[in-house]
């Protein structure tokens with residue numbers, strides 16, 4: 001039996017630990033990890049910096065024509081940094097201002113068409129783990145392994161709080177809860193590729209799982225999907 005490279009699609013609500021799992025899987029498997037949310041965040045950052053009117057389709061199209069996104073592997077993080085027109089945008093894309101607007105930007109059809117085309121291009125060689133909201137439903141509907149991650153709301157709020165508090169002591173739990181609830185609502189109810197569990201995705205509730213337990217469980221699933229079985 002031989003293992004071949006597959007596509008792993010990870011979707012789910014905000015702050016369910018998708019990127020942690022995706023990064024760890026990619027490192028273990030020697031795959032490429034792509035954080036599709038970083039693309040929507042970088043586009044949002046560009047729109048905010050350049051005062052692009054989200055409600056004006058022409059302004060959005062013009063802005064998209066000026067945006068070039070790329071990923072460059074960062075040894076220290078063991079993951080790729082997103083570059084926005086040759087600038088490492090990673091330090092700015094998780095700021096609250098971007099988080100507050102990103103769901104609105106990600107709901108724009110032209111923005112999704114722009115991002116999805118690049119995401120699909122990155123998957124042509126397989127051996128990729130991509131996380132987001134529509135990876136198993138729209139970007140890679142034929143992915144060999146699809147996971148839909150969820151966790152109890154309070155667990156998610158506290159995870160996000162710990163992450164952000166490390167660099168911003170002014171952040172409050174209430175602010176984070178409000179942002180997560182709002183983003184989940186917009187992401188799940190938008191017209192274009194709303195957040196949905198693909199019918200063939202495996203539901204993974206990690207409220208009570210350690211990172212190690214979760215990784216082990218998913219590696220077993222990968223082994224199963226990536227092994228050529230004669231049946």
Ligand code: DC
Nearest residue numbers: 036037040102103106132133134183
């Ligand atoms: O994964 P994240 O929280 O960094 O994603 C930021 C936002 O981008 C999220 O609120 C929804 C949007 N997004 C999306 O619409 N589709 C994706 N594939 C990934 C993210």
